[in-house]
Amino acid sequence: MARVLFDHVTKRFGEVVAVNDLNLEVTDGEFLVLVGPSGCGKSTTLRMLAGLDAITEGSIYIGDRRVDNVPAKDRDLAMVFQSYALYPHMSVGDNIGFGLKLRGASKSQVRERVERAAETLGIEELLERKPRALSGGQRQRVALGRAIVREPEVFLLDEPLSNLDAKLRVQTRTEISKLHRRLGTTFVYVTHDQVEAMTMATRIAVLNLGLLQQVGPPQELYERPANVFVAGFIGSPSMNFFQPVVRSEGETLRLDMHGLSIEVPARWVPGLLPYDGRPIVLGVRPEHIHDPAYLPSGVLPASIRATVDVTELMGNETFLHLDREGTRFLARVDPRTQATPAQEAEVVIDVSRMHAFDPETEQRIEAQAAPAEASGTEAVS
């Protein structure tokens, strides 16, 4: 019912192309997160959906209704602004109830629903206050309350957590997720924080420079990033990249780098065969580089020696900043590791979790599906 469809949507501000030929469907009840670096067009996408910015080309559908020319007030959307945008002259209660009042709800109805929303968010005691007498976190809740009280078809949230402290942020994150599960409404959520994206989304859409890079469930984006940008953006800490050369050796392929030679697992061979004799981009996530002394099961190991620059103890894991002949990379290993700074250490790459990308197009080079692997990621070029 409240599905949202972007159909070849482009937005230009003069010369700047803020959003470039966006095709995206948000299904009913979904929690879609738009991520991307600053200035990539996330807010613009949201604002076009909300009806605050006109579309330059293409069209947007909400449900079955084409809304290109429908004014914001008639779209039945609620939005939490990046700046919160609370009405400074109204009390918290009036702020939350304003939308209902405008839509002609009776006084008692407004009060009842405002109270219910306030209760959900734990701000019942604040209803009489003016926004200026609230803390940042409380303002954020009021902004949220103003959105949920309307029970709209679609929720739009533009970086609502971006200036809360770390703890409040984690807490509010789970609250918003719960809210989504309870309401079952479509959410479109903008953030540049990929942890928020990974933890909250049913699907993530990654934008860069106005172009949609990939859409899919968090796990898909993590396991099968469509290109180097997505691979580097999703996952924290980010993926390590190497530039090995592909070399064939009888039936097998090997990746050569820094006097090191790694055998390519069988399911990558068909994809990499055309690159024989040429460089590729190899991606390995820090969590797939291990200390050989504490190797988990199911790893396809390839050993590599490197100098340890820095070790960062995180408690439940340790980050090793490594350097092999000038190529720096990061490993996320068992905290019991013996590696010490300024010394050589041996680490093991789990080759079964490697990613390969074309060095020119930066697109993913597909491996054959492993037996248990799910599919369904749309790769957008």
Next chain:
Amino acid sequence: MLGRRWWVPWLWMLPALLLLATFLVYPGIDTFRRSVLDARSDGFVGLDNYQAIIENPNPLVADTHSALANNAMWLVLFTAVTVPLGLVLAVLTGRVRYEAAAKSAIFIPMAISFVAASVIWRFMLEFNPSVGTVNAVVTEFGGQPTAWLQDTGAPQTWLTERGPDEIPGPVQLNNLVLITVGVWMWTGFALVVLSAGLKGISTEMLEAARVDGANEWQIFRHIIVPTLRPVIVVVTVTLLINALKIFDLVWVITGGRFQTDVVATLFFKQSFINRDFGAGAALAVVLLLAVVPLMLLNIRRFQSEEAA
């Protein structure tokens, strides 16, 4: 905004535009027409009226050169003093507990009608030091009483040795006195508008600057002035234009005598006393045209806003 029909903004502006068209645009166009007609608005005389403004053929009846020069002086001095003064006072009065009283004292001259103002100032500037306040103060400090409103000499002649009309300089003492009266009347305007703008500046921003170690002057210079820019523009433009068409104050205090005429008083004299509508209209058109550079100055700013 999306889905807004094109005529909606025009509907919002309609009453205002109708009023402006009837009471300002139409008379303005009518004035253009009259400015190329003769004294009785009967025959076409081309640009003769404008030529008369330039050549100033009759300085004893209507000294257009003096009026233009005086107006230019009003424009510069009046604005250059009133705006900064209003701004500083707005900031200062906002910081004392008797803000309302202090602002009122400075604002009261605005509330005085021009007729009353003329009475006040003729009292204040009376030559006889036992009646005129200013001359009483001057003589108290050992100076000579001065005919403030009649003295067309340059102010420096007054500072050295007295003698009205001795050096008719470009800056006449009596004009400076009139401009001072103008500043006295209009500072309240600048103060009130700027103060209203000042109240819109978020206190959080000022606090943030203080925490960052800015001193009061830096806050004024780098936070208050830039944030208040739109309001400062309103005040400056309004005062510039007021100076351009200054009429009442000069008219009620000196009546334009002693070479204190400005363009608007001369326009009034020509039209309604000398009954030369053509000459009057041409002067009014000069006033209208004087605003054009001011608008050109602003046009780029508005165009860039438009693009956003």
Next chain:
Amino acid sequence: MSLGVPVPAREGRPALGYWFRATWARLPLHAAVIGFAVLWSVPTVALLISSFREPSAIASSGWWTATVDTLTLDNYRTVLDQRGMGRSFINSVLITLPATALVVLVASGAAYAFAWMPFRGRGLLFLVVVGLLVVPLQMTLIPVLRLYAAMTVNEELPLLGGNVFGINSFTGIWLAHAAYGMPFAIFLLRNFFSSLPRDLIEAAKLDGASEWQVFWRIVLPLSVPALAALGIFQFLWTWNDLLIALVLLGDPDLAPMTLRITNLVGSFGSSYQLLTAAAFISMALPLVVFFAFQRFFVQGILAGATKG
């Protein structure tokens, strides 16, 4: 030095020394504010004292020499005893209040369109409106008078009196005052409106507000200081107007106070002492209005709109 930050009286702490030092640091501030307030008040005080003096005393000695026992209420009595004084006060109110309300209402609608509704040619049209500030009032009088003469409806307006429209009508003079105040009003309000945070307007639209509701419930309440400032000025300018009333209201029953007082002075020769008293009588209401509006100049009206 924290100029202007109020010193909190802390409990359980010898705050006196602290208080003293803070006050000492603020001394220049107080001196400046009080100095300006006093300087600006001198002419008004002079007028006020003179208004209580005998004509002969005014002519022969300065106001500062007056003692309490020489003061008299005669001037006020003479003015107030004039036939029609009461009626002219009512007329002034009947002219000024609706004219002021009309300007604020009509201009705020237009200013909202200029600030928040993009349309083609918006910047240029706005410049033209601001440019109309320069049109001298005197210039428009003849064309407007001709227009009014043609449109006069010669029937009695119920309740208020005067004609229904045109010359000698309240409706006519309301429209005239509204039009003359329009350029400044639009200019001031547009610049205030457009400095409101865009997100607030958009949030209201998403909440389902129509243009009218955004205007009425968001923009106007948040522009109270600007509306108050505009209201004060429009009130004063209309209240103190002489010229428009002179031209458009010939009927003595409709004359406002300014007109009545001018006539009074005419009929008594140049009787300064009556003028001074009359000036204060006519200033009373504008000052009440000014004080009443003071409280709308609220600090930080936008505080709390955004992230803290």
